[in-house]
Amino acid sequence: MANVEILRLDNSQADFSEQLDKLLAWESVSNDQVNGIVNDILARVKREGDSAVIEFTNRFDRLNAGAMSELELTQEDLQQALDTLPDDQRHALTVAAERVRDYHERQKGESWQYAEADGTVLGQKITPMDKAGLYVPGGKASYPSSVLMNAIPAKVAGVGELIMVVPTPDGEVNQLVMAAAALAGVDRAFTIGGAQAVAALAYGTETVPKVDKIVGPGNIFVATAKRAVFGAVGIDMIAGPSEILVICDGQTDPDWIAMDLFSQAEHDEDAQSILLSPDADFLDRVEQSIQKLLPTMEREEIITKSLADRAALIKVADLNDAAEVCNRIAPEHLELSIEDPEALLPQIRHAGAIFMGRYTAEALGDYCAGPNHVLPTSGTARFSSPLGVYDFQKRSSLINFSHQGASDMGKIASVLARGESLTAHARSAEYRIKD
Structure with missing residues (x-):
């Protein structure tokens, strides 16, 4: 494959702001055709319950289910998946789950009260949601990390019942996903997906409980359905494509930086990878590493299109300028691949997750660092936060x-x-x- 051409920008150029806006522009997740399909599915599931869910599941996932009981995984199914995992996978999954749980235990909010001089008492009562729904992509895709990141905060928060939905096209059930569900404490699991699964969780059916909030990633039909049911239930967010912004002082191995940019670009063609550096020669070296390493990647075509359409190598005057450009972008993932990340940290106002230092690859955060990998995208880090325990708790005011x-x-x-x-x-x- 020929070398990929990557946009080069300099924040000193007169039209930099305009060029950056063009680079960051992202269309909404929906269109009229998708909205029409989704609205029909939602209406039918709301009206017909299980029978509509079964019909759509059979049609879209090429199954032949006759009853919802055939589309529910038992606790024994989940536990068996965990018990029969290869040792290395079970160890990795267990370590990741423990780290995610340990981090999120520290997020639990506590109720509080205080008394005024005349005896009036004011306060706040924190309670978990009764039921939460977790959407997990299925089929050949395997996202056990998504199960851990969405389910564990819910259980730490004290959610009474956690219901997982995961599509199984052609009956293909992913063992790692089932094992992760067992580890994370999922209470019920259904092999359904798409807008019909979102509708089942939002409205409830004869078999699928109605939940209070739906979390988890999905395709355009899932995202559109989540947006449509918001109000009937809560949702985590409408996520855009994956993003990474790397700020580098020019002293990190350029191969490392190139691979960090690939780590987001390989998600899909719309993912965005941006590098900021005050060292123009370093930008050249990273571009050389990109061209060198790209042919070695299994997802070369996806990475190539992502880099060609949405990536940029941006020259900045210094690290202070880099921080200002970062705040303008408000990235999902930010790597501070610099000598003293702590010194720059106070200048960073908007980022979903901040990876500090040369050794902290964003990929560690996706799986096993501990903080949540469900993060605000498309600039929404200006006003949104990572998924956490607080997303599954409610606050009630106390006035006496x-x-x-x-x-x-x-x-x-x-x-x-x-x-x-x-x-x-x-x-x-x-x-x-x-x-």
């Missing part, structure tokens, strides 16, 4: 006025309510005012 507090604040509320012409509000508060 003493007689004196109700009297004092009743006078304040009365003035404000009457200012809004809400007389019932005012009189409700005024009834509690002491004579």
Whole structure:
């Protein structure tokens, strides 16, 4: 395959901002045709329940199920998958699960209260959701890491029941995914996918429980369905393509950086890999490494298209400039492949996950570092955070006025309510005012 041409930019050029906007532009996950298909599926599952789920599953996954019982995996199925894994895979999965669980245990929020001088008590009560749904891509794709990253925070949060859905096209069940479900504590698992699985979780059927929140990645039909059911249930996010931004001072092995860029580009053709460096010669060396290593990659065609369409090597004046460009991009994954990442960290305002130092490959975060790999994409790190325990917990305000507090604040509320012409509000508060 011929050498891939990668966009080169310099943040000192007059049209840099315009060029960067063009590079970062990403179309929405949906279109009218997809919306039409998804809306039909959602409506039928909501109306017909199990029978619609079975019909769509048989059609899209080429199965021949006659009942939902044929599409449910038992706890024994999941445990057997774990028990019969090759030793190296079971060890790796177990270590990863332990690290993810250990990290997320530290995120658990606690309820709190405080008392005011007059005896009024205010506070916040934190409770887990009753049920959560986990969507896992299926078929030949194997994403056990996705199971761990979505299921473990839910269980740490105390979610009462976790329901996993995973499609099995042509009946192909992935053992690693089932084993991960056993390790992570999934309560029920169904071999269904697509918009019909999202609908089943959102609305409930005779067999599939209605959940409070749906998390996990999927294709355009899954993403469109999640967006459509939001409001009936919560969702984690509408994820765009994978992204990596590397800031390098020019001292890291260029082969390492090239492979780090590949690690996102191999996800799909729309993934985005960007390198920022103040060292123009280093950018040249990384480009040489890219051309050298690309023919050795199993996913060479996917990586090539991703790099050609959406990648960039960007020259910046210095690391301070690199931080400003990074904040403009707000990347999903940020590698600070520099001598002193701690020194630059205070300048980084927007990033989903920050990988610090030359030895911290983004790939470690995907599998076994411990922090969650479900991260905001497409610039949404400006206002969103990684998936965590807090996404499966709810906060309720606690308000308990003493007689004196109700009297004092009743006078304040009365003035404000009457200012809004809400007389019932005012009189409700005024009834509690002491004579």
